Amino acid sequence: MSAISQLEVFQSMNASPNARLERCAELGDGLSAAIWSNSHDARDYHAPSHHTLSCYLNDGTGTFRRGAPGTTGAPDKLCVMPAGAESAWIVNGDIRLAHLYIGQEQFSLGCIRLLDREPRELQLHERTFLDDPQQAARFRQLVKLDWQEPGERIRTSTLAHDLIDHLLLNQVGLREGLRLKGGLAPTMRKRVADYIEQRLDQPLSLGELAMQTALSEYHFARMFRESFGMPPHQYVLARRVALAQRLLRDTRQPLSQVALACGFSSASHFANRFRSVVGGTPGEYRQAFEE
Template identity: 35%
Template sequence: MTQSSQERMILVGANDPLPEDHFWFDGDGFSVYAAKQPRSTWQEHVHDCLQVTVGLEPAHMHAEWRATGKLRQSKEFIGNAVSVIPAGIPHKTLWQRRATLIHIYIREEFLLRLTSDVLQQDSLELQPTYLVRDLLIEELARSLYLESVDGHLNAAVASAAVTTLCMRILRAYCVREGEAAYATGGLGPARERRVREYIEADLERDLSLQSLAYVVGLSPQHFAVLFRESTGFTPHQYVNHRRIACAQELLKKVDVPLIEVSMRCGFSSQSQFITTFRKLVGMTPGRFRSSLASSQS
């Protein structure tokens, strides 16, 4: 596969040849690299954009980095893992065994579009974070990878996934004015997984705060606090994001009417569905479906 100049610039640091079947996508303000990555080394390098790296299936990684004004740090991890690497941070990664790798490169202007809405501030400072579990980012990266396996990635699908990923990063990995960086804790992996599985299985039902809290045996108020610590979203926000993800899959089937999509995804009315979809995806469901059709023609 011939590399574009943009691809060569962003993939600086790759010490070994890239897999022949690797995938590259340039979006509006972001780029995506995806591959079944063999054992390989990415030598120390920096980017002028935010890099989000996700290793799956599982990965075995060793990372080294130097945050501004700090000594070199390192970490080794086996399992699904996420790294959030701000622009200008020197870093190096060794992939100890074959794994699914997704790099998402996000340019500053893309993040700044969301910053004022999410953080109510005009600037941002991201906290470098290496080799941690983040189930939401892992799921979003996996969806990008699965969409890319045939060599194509729809621009609207990619933009929606990266927008949700950025909202997660801004809520969970950004230093707010006058605050320390957000520290993940919350429900813990087992309880978070239980809630997420319950949500996925019952998207078309009324997923109230009380019903979600009951799944893990907590009071609604305590659950809401811990859930936001775990995911960066309120329960209502997270449910809406999952319903829209479900709707995007159904919209690929041209024979499913919009009213049926809205009902199967748990929206109380078609107008509520359209409003929520436009807010989270940036376009109406009808336009999204049209963009899918045009990309396949």
């Protein structure tokens, strides 16, 4: 079973006799995209485990939230549905829309990288029929690309990351009344993050990272996950791949040198890990930005 088919919003749309899936793709990094058409329908989403950003491409003027018929959609309107949110929709007439599904771990990485806050401190705000021309333009670009062609698929993934960065910078705020328990102290969190960033070209063990906080490996791993929203090894891999993407875009270093600079023991190991995260090989990624 594919990862996208297990996403709750995707499942709800796919279960409708009126909705039609035009195309979909898993973009790597816990991101997936889909384009749907629908008409004369009612859809409920019950606390999905992922975030969903949607953009209306055509029609939608007969679409509204159940209980709020006075506010309807339209082309280029956006909706932000955070993980855990309940929503119910009525579709009168026709609609065509694009969905971007965002996994919790990708959201966590953005919170740390862009906002320098622990993911559990922050909440993605729910928004209905939002006007954001910049985001709508990105969606328009995204739907024009061929998601199955390697180069265009990588451009699709890059646009998806741009959509997420904009979303994090504009639609995220502190959780109200939150009392954090456990996790790393802010100074420890920064120390560990800086330590990792400065040594991405070197082997990093759990014990070595735990030593930066004077915690046991077991306790450190638990506290790290609380603060970063993912295990240490997954965070390190994400930062290595991010560095590799930057080097592939901005330098002409051979792939073997990029692999070593990002802490991968061989070019083949680098290619396998990079593809598992990004959805394309390092060579395909570089080529996509040369065209």
